[in-house]
Each structure stands twice: as C-alpha cells, then as structure tokens.
Amino acid sequence: MQDYSDAPWVDPSFGWKPRPVTELPERVLIDFATKCNLRCPMCPVWGSDDDAAIDAVKGVLDVAGARRILDEMMAAKPLVQPSMYGEPLLIPELRGRILDLKSRGMTVAFNTNGLTLDWEVAQFLVEAEVDSVFFSMEGVTRDTLKKIRGVDKIETIEAAVFRLLAARGEKELPRIGVTMTKQDGNLHEEQAFIDRWAGIVDCVRTSLVFENGTYPDMVVPEQRLPCPTLYTTMPVHNDGTVTICCLDGFKSTGVGNVLKDGVKAVWQGEEFAKVRYYHETEQWDKVPFCEGCNGWAQHEFTEEIRDGLFIRRSPQFVYYNRIDRMSNWKGRLLGGHPVPPSADQLSIAATASE
C-alpha cells in the first residue's frame, strides 16, 4: 500500500494513521455502456433534465480498453458489475464481454430492467454461469411501475424473471432476485412485493432511494464513520474515469483514469488517498459530494430467520433470502456481507424458534 502519511496535503495535527487499502479493489463497477431504454427519475444519469449533461457522459467502453483493465485486475478476482448507468442487456457485444469477465475468474453480477431478456439471452446467462441477476421490479402493478420507471410493462418483466428461472432449471447459477427501491410512489406495495416474490426467486431486496445527495429516509447512527465503499469499490465510467462513488453519474469526483494510468495506480493513487484521508480525519467539508450523504451507514446488518427466509437488514437495504436457495450466495458474490450460516444451520435455527 502506498504511504501518503507525509504528503504535503496531510495536516500533522490530525495524527493520521491511514487505514489499510487492498492492492486492488475487491468490487468493480464498470459502465461498459451508458445506454438505456428507460429514463427513470431516480437514475443518477438518466433521471437528469439536463440533456446536454447526459450527452456528455453517454458512450461505450471499447472492448480492447476493457480487456486491458480486466487483465490488470484479474489477480484480485473481483466481483464485477458490468453496468452503472445503463441497462446491461443493451451493452454492445455483451456476450463476448461477459465471457471476458468469466474467463478471467471474476464474479459477475448485475441488475436489469428485464425488458429485453428473451429466451436466448436467458440461456446465455445460464450457460455463461453469470453469478447473479436481479430484476428491478419496483412494485406489483402497472401503475406503480409507470410512476417509478416510466413504463408499465410489468407483465414483460415478470415473464423475464420466470424465463430466467426456467432456463436455469436445477442449475445453481445465476442467483436470481428482484428489487424494489422504496419511495413515495411504491411504498404502499412493499409488502405485496415481498409476498409476491419471496417464495419464487432466491432473494428479494428492498432499498431506500437516493435523492438530492443523500438517502432522506435512512436512519443512521450518531457517530459518522468513513464510508466503507471507498475501501471496497471502484466505479469505472465508460471513458475509464474513476469516481469515488457510483452515485456520481456526472463525474464530479474523478480521481484518475484506469485506461491511462492503470487500475492499481488509481486505486492506490494520491487523489483517492486524499478522499480517504478526509473521511478518516472527519473533514467531510473537503469532499463536497459526500458531505451531506448518509450512505456511509448502509453496510451494518442485523439478521432474522422467519418463514423460510434468512433476512438481513441494514439502514438502507433488506435482503429476504430463501433458505433453500442460499447455496449460490457465496464468495465474492457476498459483496462484503458476512458469510451467512449454511442452509442446514438456518433450517435447524428456524425449527428451534418455532
């Protein structure tokens, strides 16, 4: 790890002892294509009214450049999410790119709006052993989907979920889930959404919406801590720019470029180190993008076993995991979660609590 403790921007009065940073990131979000068939109001890019700003960031990461990045990071075998501000199934040359990731031993997980997931795509995702596919459903009715995502094709998305389940059959992968980002327009359907899907898919996830630089509905501990994402996750935009956070769709927090400088040089670079230093020394005002954000509190989980489900809750997320479908949630796919108990242990605990 690079040592910046004597750098000119360090104020010695803080007695800064840098937290360890891994050689390479364990989780990488790569926006292979900033391209989407929707314009969800909550999207960090496509939700903007500023078309010129969107035009400035949309684009596609070229295959050769992407391979260079992957070659460098493969030693860490990271979890890779091949999209941030795009619908992953619209990525040009998607199949080759997924195979590029899998052939380098990486764990591949993504969220999709499901609108273009036909039988051929479903079969490919199963054959390629993509590790996780979560469908952004947002509710159980056309009206709610229309409000949240601007499209009312809930039957199309539901059919895509069942298509992927059918293509997977008895196989282990992908882990299949559905998600809901809770907001005024769909809160009334939260329980119906959980009831609809908890016995069908492997995992139902609900989360809070990010608005105006923070999660307005999140209840956080009093003591603010450095944001854990700065130590685990590298967000890479389609031109190779790395920002400190995936919530920064318009690249206001660039800390380097992996196409020009390489992955390790950016991850361990001075600009990223400065941000971590400001967090560790509680100088939040020095990182305006983070100053008013409470996302640092999203990673502490409590656990509950109920109704055949292993439920993990943090201030931001709730994961309802089917106990009989836990075996495909492991390794890098845990994304920093503590390793869950085995399905056998969970079944025993569930029986004991009845």
Ligand code: SF4
């Ligand atoms: S589907 Fe995803 S990438 Fe597309 S606009 Fe909605 S949130 Fe953004």
Ligand code: SF4
């Ligand atoms: S504090 Fe918020 S904006 Fe900053 S890195 Fe964490 S989640 Fe992102």
